[in-house]
Amino acid sequence: MNNKLLEISNLKTYFFSDDLQVPAVNGVDLYINEGETLGVVGESGCGKSVTSLSIMRLLAHTPGKVVDGSIRFKGKDLLSLSESEMREVRGNEIAMIFQEPMTSLNPVYRIGDQISEAVKLHLKYDKKKAREHVIKMLKLVGIPRAEEIIDEFPYQLSGGMRQRIMIAMAMSCNPTLLIADEPTTALDVTIQAQILELMKKLKEEKGTAIMLITHDLGVVAEMCDRVVVMYAGKVVEEADVFEIFENPKHPYTKGLLNSIPKLGQKSNRLDSIPGTVPTPTKMPKGCKFAPRCSQAMDICRELDPDLVKIAEGHRCRCFLYQSEMVKEA
Ligand SMILES: Nc1ncnc2c1ncn2[C@@H]1O[C@H](COP(=O)(O)OP(=O)(O)OP(=O)(O)O)[C@@H](O)[C@H]1O
Ligand code: SF4
Ligand SMILES: [Mg+2]
Numbered sequence: 001m002n003n004k005l006l007e008i009s010n011l012k013t014y015f016f017s018d019d020l021q022v023p024a025v026n027g028v029d030l031y032i033n034e035g036e037t038l039g040v041v042g043e044s045g046c047g048k049s050v051t052s053l054s055i056m057r058l059l060a061h062t063p064g065k066v067v068d069g070s071i072r073f074k075g076k077d078l079l080s081l082s083e084s085e086m087r088e089v090r091g092n093e094i095a096m097i098f099q100e101p102m103t104s105l106n107p108v109y110r111i112g113d114q115i116s117e118a119v120k121l122h123l124k125y126d127k128k129k130a131r132e133h134v135i136k137m138l139k140l141v142g143i144p145r146a147e148e149i150i151d152e153f154p155y156q157l158s159g160g161m162r163q164r165i166m167i168a169m170a171m172s173c174n175p176t177l178l179i180a181d182e183p184t185t186a187l188d189v190t191i192q193a194q195i196l197e198l199m200k201k202l203k204e205e206k207g208t209a210i211m212l213i214t215h216d217l218g219v220v221a222e223m224c225d226r227v228v229v230m231y232a233g234k235v236v237e238e239a240d241v242f243e244i245f246e247n248p249k250h251p252y253t254k255g256l257l258n259s260i261p262k263l264g265q266k267s268n269r270l271d272s273i274p275g276t277v278p279t280p281t282k283m284p285k286g287c288k289f290a291p292r293c294s295q296a297m298d299i300c301r302e303l304d305p306d307l308v309k310i311a312e313g314h315r316c317r318c319f320l321y322q323s324e325m326v327k328e329a
Pocket of ligand 2: 289
């Protein structure tokens with residue numbers, strides 16, 4: 001029996017501006033078991049980053065707010081923790097590699113000071129021990145001249161190096177859960193492979209659970225145990241990685257998988273899904289995928305399907321698998 005490390009139920013995170021309410025995350029349900037890697041996939045704007053910022057409770061500097069739902073980590077409701085309790089969780093128990101490395105590295109502090117701050121706070125190391133630990137972490141993520149780089153500023157480094165610094169920072173306090181939001185998208189292929197290897201090592205050696213947000217289904221196939229597919233602020237399918245690739249059910253998941261170029265494919269054209277993701281303020285009635293779905297039925301334009309279990313460990317949000325609902329309509 002797997003133990004759930006993180007459990008998110010009906011999470012709703014909205015952004016507010018003047019008279020506009022933007023439902024960026026609109027009822028997300030997902031869980032991560034201890035020590036597993038969960039892949040989170042979906043087109044741009046479907047709410048992946050906002051979900052992870054909600055878990056970390058890092059929305060204070062945005063017009064965003066969690067308006068409903070719960071986020072339980074090791075049984076504790078993160079949404080009810082005080083800010084100082086949450087600071088203990090951040091970095092120590094849950095760490096995050098951000099999609100934009102520059103936004104989370106402070107340009108006016110030296111690299112070493114930024115990483116050792118967390119190490120001193122969470123691991124209770126003194127200055128000397130913290131510095132040694134930081135150098136070890138920098139070496140671990142493949143930073144050359146770690147003893148010198150530790151005293152440099154973020155602007156002195158390349159994008160790839162900054163991303164590695166971010167990863168070193170996130171891993172430095174041995175978190176139980178690492179949230180990695182597109183950790184390798186900005187990197188070239190060789191470094192990408194090294195970073196993924198590093199994350200795998202972390203998982204194997206320390207039992208770290210990973211929530212891996214990515215557009216790259218190749219990365220999902222290589223890294224993940226289970227996958228959730230998001231569309232328009234909700235989870236539309238969830239299954240283990242083999243099931244997702246071998247037996248996808250939701251028309252959106254099938255569309256995403258069809259957009260991967262096949263080996264030996266004559267044309268370079270990707271079979272991408274027609275149409276675009278609806279903007280959160282102009283969501284269609286019924287199933288949010290209906291305007292793009294070739295299998296849409298009348299009921300799909302009226303009602304929004306629930307996420308239901310269709311096999312052991314496999315959930316899907318689609319009327320094609322809810323025949324009793326279709327019959328009733
Ligand atoms: N600070 C903000 N203010 C207002 N709206 C926001 C803000 N941040 C995100 N959003 C909106 O929330 C929705 C979800 O955004 P999010 O960043 O979670 O998407 P994503 O799935 O991470 O996309 P990508 O793959 O491009 O990173 C989008 O419609 C976006 O415009
Ligand atoms: S519920 Fe209907 S529109 Fe939505 S994905 Fe399923 S078949 Fe397509
Ligand atoms: Mg994002």
